[in-house]
Amino acid sequence: MAADTGHAPPPAPGLFTDRYELTMVAAALADGTADRDCVFEVFARRLPFGRRYGVLAGTGRLLEALPHFRFGDTELTALREQGLTDERLLDWLAGYRFSGDIAGYAEGDLYFPGSPVLTVRAPFAEGVLLETLALSVLNHDSAIASAAARMVAAACERPCIEMGSRRTHEEAAVAAARAAHMVGFASSSNLEAGRRYGVPTTGTSAHAFTLLHDDERSAFQAQVDTLGPGTTLLVDTYDIDDGIRAAVEVAGPGLGAIRLDSGDLPTLATHARELLDSLGATRTRIIVTSDLDEYAISGLMAAPVDGYGVGTSLVTGSGAPTAGMVYKLVERDGVPVAKKSKDKVSVGGRKHAVRRHDADGIAVAEVVSSDPIAPRDGDRDLVVPLVQAGVVCDDVTPAEALRRARAHHEQARRALPQEAWALSRGECALETVNV
Amino acid sequence: MAADTGHAPPPAPGLFTDRYELTMVAAALADGTADRDCVFEVFARRLPFGRRYGVLAGTGRLLEALPHFRFGDTELTALREQGLTDERLLDWLAGYRFSGDIAGYAEGDLYFPGSPVLTVRAPFAEGVLLETLALSVLNHDSAIASAAARMVAAACERPCIEMGSRRTHEEAAVAAARAAHMVGFASSSNLEAGRRYGVPTTGTSAHAFTLLHDDERSAFQAQVDTLGPGTTLLVDTYDIDDGIRAAVEVAGPGLGAIRLDSGDLPTLATHARELLDSLGATRTRIIVTSDLDEYAISGLMAAPVDGYGVGTSLVTGSGAPTAGMVYKLVERDGVPVAKKSKDKVSVGGRKHAVRRHDADGIAVAEVVSSDPIAPRDGDRDLVVPLVQAGVVCDDVTPAEALRRARAHHEQARRALPQEAWALSRGECALETVNV
Structure with missing residues (x-):
């Protein structure tokens, strides 16, 4: 960590954030809704046109960044300079440290439309702040991994x-x-x-x-x-x-x-x-x-x-430089919530997900439900705990996290049906079944 | 610069580099060619399909990074761990500091196929090291700026x-x-x-x-x-x-x-x-x-x-997520050099470039030549000094550099002919003339 190679300006992951997240926090702090128990979900409404599967990547990078996602003097000064001067907001940010739970698909796993690849449960203000960082990391890395997997197959x-x-x-x-x-x-x-x-x-x-x-x-x-x-x-x-x-x-x-x-x-x-x-x-x-x-x-x-x-x-x-994942509030104080829109379908409620396999171990469906899913032989639970009460569950080195994700990907990929490897445009290799 | 928000791992711009640059330096140090006087040129062979013009962006970010492009203990240790153990190379890197000259189009200017948007003159080893960083920054930022300019026009x-x-x-x-x-x-x-x-x-x-x-x-x-x-x-x-x-x-x-x-x-x-x-x-x-x-x-x-x-x-x-610029050695010890390839045309020799305008101030051609260009009324010299003997010429704040680039872009854009603003696919708004 030689000082002479420190790249200016200093990095500030707390500001890898869209401004509206802070204005929402400010307004929620003011009207007492900031502490409402919320569940946010990351999912893709669809895969890039004609793709058979997506590969989730970036989870490890997000978990690396999370402990540094704070608001110190540099960040608070920058916010003031940008006109975000609400003192209640700034005080709250100064003490911010994510204290919620995050669960999700293991990095390297496959995903399909509607797969709940990341679920954040936290008081509203804490959870809403992570939207931009989580999506930046997952959308970029998953887009690359999904394209790369096709090249490796080819x-x-x-x-x-x-x-x-x-x-x-x-x-x-x-x-x-x-x-x-x-x-x-x-x-x-x-x-x-x-x-x-x-x-x-x-x-x-x-x-x-x-x-x-x-x-x-x-x-x-x-x-x-x-x-x-x-x-x-x-x-x-x-x-x-x-x-x-x-x-x-x-x-x-x-x-x-x-x-x-x-x-x-x-x-x-x-x-x-x-x-x-x-x-x-x-x-x-x-x-x-x-x-x-x-x-x-x-x-x-x-x-x-x-x-x-x-x-x-x-x-x-x-041809698909971003994965198109979104970060949506799906539950508030235990009640499922969703935007009503014909062109942007969302389903309320925290999701469970299993990948269903046939007797030969070949994947046959992605089962997603707001209710617990009755287990069958050959089901694999897809959602695993990643962060509990603000603490990363499996705090391994970045290199070790990558090694594990590589091994997990290899395993998940081996279970895909043969037609998933076609490069031609087609249907998703697995249907997402909502039960 | 609150310590608690320092994002791990520390940034290391010296390693935003392709490995082959270092192996080339090692071999050139060994056979005595590392000091040969070289000119590298950044240009795009073509614009994205159907685009009328490109916008050069990223120069300011590259100049920000340049003084930090060094090899300290962190970087040298990392290189050893990756098997780059040539002691002559590592010694040379430890003392590396770019000492050459960089010239180029002012940030925010337009570019066309063959426009010499950045020219690096330095001993081979110093110049070749900058290839990846320069291209990463310019290809990304120019792709975004070029797309954004079409949106602003629309x-x-x-x-x-x-x-x-x-x-x-x-x-x-x-x-x-x-x-x-x-x-x-x-x-x-x-x-x-x-x-x-x-x-x-x-x-x-x-x-x-x-x-x-x-x-x-x-x-x-x-x-x-x-x-x-x-x-x-x-x-x-x-x-x-x-x-x-x-x-x-x-x-x-x-x-x-x-x-x-x-x-x-x-x-x-x-x-x-x-x-x-x-x-x-x-x-x-x-x-x-x-x-x-x-x-x-x-x-x-x-x-x-x-x-x-x-x-x-x-x-x-x-639709065009990267600008496709390349970084090519065009001159060595004063002699023009170029790869011989039918599908990747390069022209040897350091380039001069002017934008030619008609009597109404409307741009009519991008004139590019390995020889000095005889000036005409309405010509604007496109290549300006950016770094001399390793020192950034106009060392302004990042915000001021952006403000200037914005103003420069506005001016350059105003001189484009009307047809440049068409969103439909077509020819480049200006022909690149090689004289």
């Missing part, structure tokens, strides 16, 4: 490498690398994701490194001298055939991998494999990058490719 | 309010609020954007506040008691007509505004206007929110709407 057993940092906000990049690793990406280019979450990081060189040198061969030589012959050489700066020949000459047939970053990848990969084999580099792997998404990955299934580097489409959710 | 003189924080990563939300304000959004819901950048913040209440209360009228009463009759009351929780009548009864005909957040907004707004007028609330404004984008805003032009709240589509770039 790649079958071949490794996917996350390299999208430069295509998204610098902090979102770290969260994206985390979400991708959760659903099975092997590694990331993002060094901060390595530091915070233990995501394995990889990467060797860009075209700039070749262009820096007088010729391609000197660049390869420099890279091999420093990183060893097991490195990945980027061979498409000038002529790919010349590049591959130079790469094998410099590194020897034990060259780790080549990377192709342009052109018609199925054709090029096939050609590169033949050339590498003819040069004796039969175990040199071929990594492809260049605007890949789940469809392009799937289209390369027949090509001799050993790994996929994915950037833009991953960090932008492959 | 809204004509009616105010737009940014309220997308919950649909994007919590830090990206702050940057999005900043980018939106730069191009003309009146305000944002994001309190941290208010603190860091002086963006005006607004917001009053959500449906949860109405649902918290025993009936709608008590909720309105509580809000008016605390925020005054000039507040905005959300009237669509139950029945809109009843809601509007209750709102005017509680607040009086001086009620500031109502907000509609669901349903068929053109019809509802027209009806609401008639009802408000009939109740004597002729100056009560109508604010609409609910999945608005530039097209929906445009479609409401004939409706009696006084302001637009925009969320999801803004923070996701309205």
Whole structure:
């Protein structure tokens, strides 16, 4: 924590908040409703068009942030400067510390329309304050995880490498690398994701490194001298055939991998494999990058490719950059409440949820109900306690939380029916049944 | 800077970096090429499909981060733990401080394909390290600003309010609020954007506040008691007509505004206007929110709407969530260099750029050249110095930088030809001319 690298301005998670949350708290403190016992629920009304399932991600990041979601001098001064001068509000904020309960789906689990992925029970004022932070984290991370899971499925057993940092906000990049690793990406280019979450990081060189040198061969030589012959050489700066020949000459047939970053990848990969084999580099792997998404990955299934580097489409959710989850008050003093609207359906009352499985352990339905659900064989309770009386239940390191979410995702995913893996647009893999 | 609100883990902008940048530095240090005089250029090969112009945003945020882009103990330890153990590299990083020059378009300016929006001149190792951070910031912020500018244009003189924080990563939300304000959004819901950048913040209440209360009228009463009759009351929780009548009864005909957040907004707004007028609330404004984008805003032009709240589509770039800018080595020791690729065209050499205007001051071309451009009447030099010998040229506060970018954008935008404002898909408003 070297002081010289402290990024100004200081972070202030309490202000990752929409102003209306504070004006609501102010008004509720004034009329005595701030303490009413409330239940807020996070859910998605629908999945992105044609998607078969969603992946819940971000819960761990939210739990990391929660203890720091406070209002100190910096925040209170900022609020005054923005005209939020109600003294009762500011006093209350100064003492704010979330004291309620949070339950939800385990991070990495799948979700479907209406799945109650997060439930916050707290006095109104305490619970309403968390809306923006909770949704920011869950909507972003779930969008990335949901897209990434499709890429991992399309790649079958071949490794996917996350390299999208430069295509998204610098902090979102770290969260994206985390979400991708959760659903099975092997590694990331993002060094901060390595530091915070233990995501394995990889990467060797860009075209700039070749262009820096007088010729391609000197660049390869420099890279091999420093990183060893097991490195990945980027061979498409000038002529790919010349590049591959130079790469094998410099590194020897034990060259780790080549990377192709342009052109018609199925054709090029096939050609590169033949050339590498003819040069004796039969175990040199071929990594492809260049605007890949789940469809392009799937289209390369027949090509001799050993790994996929994915950037833009991953960090932008492959067409669905946000998960569309909402944070709704569903219960107040034990009474179910809901907005009446034809186009934005909400169901009042705190929800229970189980995933129902058949005798072979294959998931068949997402059962959601405001009443307790009579258990059947093969049901898995989806809602687990996360925070009790303001204290995070399972206070593990960020890296350990990610490891657990990765394992949980793998398990949940294995139970999905076969048709869930189709990339084509279709129905949700599981129907949400309201009982 | 109250310690109790310090968000763990500590930020480390030096690690907002792709691993391959460090392996390139290591290899270049080893073979003596690390000090070669290099020019890197940031540009977009194309605009998002059908867009007429792009808006450059993020430069100010990048300049804010630059002095903190260092490698202290935290970062060096993290690198070792990730297997980057080359001592020469780590020693060099420990002493790293950017000492080069950066020039570029002034923040808020427009850009077109090939516009050299940022140029970094530095020894290779110093310059290559900035690739990820520079692209993360510029690609994200420019995507948001470019989408936001279309919304502002569609809204004509009616105010737009940014309220997308919950649909994007919590830090990206702050940057999005900043980018939106730069191009003309009146305000944002994001309190941290208010603190860091002086963006005006607004917001009053959500449906949860109405649902918290025993009936709608008590909720309105509580809000008016605390925020005054000039507040905005959300009237669509139950029945809109009843809601509007209750709102005017509680607040009086001086009620500031109502907000509609669901349903068929053109019809509802027209009806609401008639009802408000009939109740004597002729100056009560109508604010609409609910999945608005530039097209929906445009479609409401004939409706009696006084302001637009925009969320999801803004923070996701309205279909183009990243700007697609790249960071390329274009010159080494004074020699132009470029990758040879059919699908990824790059032109070597450091670029000059002017925007050419006709006698009426209307922009007619973006002139870009590796040679100095012979000036004509009406030419505006687009590339301005930003950092010299490692020192930020115009070291103003973040809020002041935003104010200047906002003013600069307004000026640049005013010079665009009329057809630039079309929302329909079309050609770039200006042709990029390479001379």
